[in-house]
Ligand code: FES
């Protein structure tokens with residue numbers, strides 16, 4: 001089947017097997033290997049991408065379902081050669097160790113901050129509860145997302161002035 | 162040459178942000194599944210649905226007929242190349258693909274190689290295998306009693322299901338002390354079967370080049386050099402032609418120490434088909450067939466005098482290894498380092514026995530974020546000490562203080578033969594209690610109790626033994642447990658450091674550069690750290706058992722010092738001074754009493770452009786470090802919980818963790834390691850469990866049944882530190898990756914038991930689920946009526 005999917009702002013038209021998962025489309029067809037696979041039951045969130053801005057597990061979503069939609073992956077976070085604040089804060093707050101969960105965590109964090117720029121500890125924890133991290137114990141991930149939120153707010157306040 | 166610009170040197174003790182993050186945060190890590198080679202084929206494994214059965218027939222015709230299938234490999238095919246069996250890292254053998262019978266559910270029986278992973282998976286379904294069921298043993302005690310059904314019928318002379326027997330300590334003296342004891346405390350408990358479950362599963366891409374004979378094997382490996390040697394031995398490939406590359410690894414925790422059948426089959430297939438073959442296991446395959454951990458049934462006993470002095474300890478262990486003894490234990494120590502179970506306490510004697518059982522379960526027994534069974538050891542002693550406190554009417558703090566090895570006693574030789582390098586257990590407990598506000602918390606607990614609420618406080622004061630070897634005592638499969646570092650300082654003063662150890666998220670690329678920075682004054686950002694590629698790094702045993710800093714870190718410090726000594730000769734030449742007149746000052750040599758100096762960068766440049774007469778040019782070297790002793794990190798953890806009497810649910814209200822891992826190279830990274838370890842400790846205490854039903858079906862073979870804490874369940878941690886340097890490590894560091902997983906489970910369980918103490922509940926088995934707590938509450942209530 002032919003699908004047209006916009007990924008990180010670029011539109012791709014490809015012929016795919018109807019059963020191809022979106023995660024495989026991204027990794028194998030487009031070579032965007034920043035989206036990872038960690039389970040076979042939709043539980044780990046390593047494969048999380050944003051589809052039309054909403055976090056979604058790309059291992060449980062067919063490429064054909066993304067036809068006509070816009071997908072954002074970790075590779076799309078850096079814009080115009082500049083890291084997204086959430087990327088900077090994951091590094092700054094030591095929000096990652098092996099890095100395997102990190103793309104999914106950052107995308108969920110970004111989506112959360114767009115709705116709630118100043119989340120509490122519990123709100124962040126709830127938002128990332130579909131994403132497993134085996135390394136960090138989550139504390140620094142929560143800090144990273146909160147710190148990014150603060151900076152985004154400060155930056156938009158600056159821009160408004 | 163112009164004097165070089167000095168950047169601030171951020172060596173040991175600085176929270177340098179990690180260089181590896183730069184690729185991970187943009188999705189440019191290179192994990193195993195990201196490796197893609199031209200003409201690459203894909204492998205899927207056909208696994209046994211049964212736990213114990215003979216293989217009657219295998220029909221591959223339908224699978225072969227599927228379009229896109231290139232080959233189907235069975236045990237018989239491998240047998241023809243003498244590859245059907247392989248050695249384990251614990252001196253046993255393991256089936257690569259089953260030939261005679263299957264011994265656990267999920268065992269590898271055949272492999273399909275196809276043009277795409279989808280086709281390989283489809284074809285795996287089409288392989289028809291007929292089995293004849295055999296009696297199944299999932300209980301190690303029953304397996305040990307039985308001599309009719311021999312699970313390891315393949316092993317010559319094996320007439321029972323005993324994998325090994327092992328003992329340590331002094332039986333006679335221990336028996337005598339028990340006979341003389343005023344009080345004996347006993348605890349039978351099971352450290353349940355758990356699985357490290359790193360977020361990235363295991364896999365490989367085997368690329369055996371038919372033209373050159375070079376086998377490049379990309380492997381999710383915590384020990385690439387050891388794996389290369391084993392590949393040479395197993396597959397009979399010449400070792401110079403094998404290159405193992407462990408790319409970015411998405412977490413290991415012990416799961417990526419063993420060699421798995423999939424690696425061997427993929428390599429054999431690549432050799433036979435002259436094409437790269439990729440195999441990446443699914444999560445279910447990971448949980449059902451690769452290295453599980455623990456599964457220790459322990460009978461622990463403490464002998465005490467009436468005033469609470471511990472005189473002796475006994476521990477009898479029945480260890481369930483599944484179908485193959487596939488741990489990675491040092492050769493002399495079949496039950497690992499479990500004889501560290503006397504913990505932080507000064508006692509006169511101990512006797513430990515262990516009996517390993519073969520059962521119809523997945524093989525393993527890996528050290529999951531643990532130094533060779535020190536986790537189990539720490540758990541039994543910390544549970545026993547708390548029980549002793551209750552039985553003798555002492556406080557858990559008081560009994561610990563009374564029995565602690567005192568600061569002045571270090572180095573301390575334990576009754577099981579370990580030489581504890583350094584410690585200050587009182588200081589660490591003091592700090593934890595102070596952070597907790599112990600007296601107030603206990604008052605709060607008592608007030609809660611008076612209201613009928615179930616609040617509890619649990620303590621664990623653990624001692625670990627990490628950083629194997631020395632090489633006299635410690636080897637794995639004959640390979641001595643040293644480690645290495647190679648440092649090359651380039652003419653412009655920048656450097657490359659190559660390590661025998663390998664990172665899986667610990668941040669070596671940053672922290673090892675800091676060690677060099679500390680010793681040589683080159684800023685960490687000017688040092689590239691390489692690891693995980695056997696063609697380009699010196700030999701080493703790999704990263705597990707918290708050994709990277711104690712061994713590889715030490716090797717790094719020593720080689721940096723050797724190069725500094727050489728640089729001093731160059732400096733003397735440049736400054737026209739005698740070596741004796743030079744002083745090292747963080748990154749330069751200064752002529753004593755003057756302001757004349759040359760930087761390390763100046764020396765590096767001169768090493769290649771203007772070496773002193775008679776001096777070998779260059780500034781490079783390699784060092785193999787054989788540690789004189791292990792290191793002994795320790796700490797004090799305190800947990801406050803409240804249990805809901807109606808549902809049995811328990812919630813962690815506070816978790817205070819004071820760790821002493823000696824000198825901290827990068828405090829930020831150390832804290833991160835502790836956070837992770839405390840979470841995995843909580844996971845084991847509360848939910849992670851690989852269980853088998855009576856038919857040998859694995860319950861826990863996916864993330865639906867095998868529960869992993871998310872951010873919502875995970876407690877919030879309060880960290881503290883004390884610093885007691887290791888006296889024998891070049892920079893005084895001890896290793897920290899595992900302390901929290903080792904020390905914390907007992908603290909959580911002790912806290913829940915403390916909460917239930919008013920009801921008379923004496924024991925709870927991990928994982929302490931709400932169901933188990935609820936049952937214990939009901940049983941206690943029924944008993945009270
Ligand atoms: S891969 Fe685990 S949720 Fe998608």
Ligand code: FES
Pocket residue numbers: 095096097098099100101102132133134135136360411412666
């Ligand atoms: S950083 Fe390793 S899984 Fe999150």
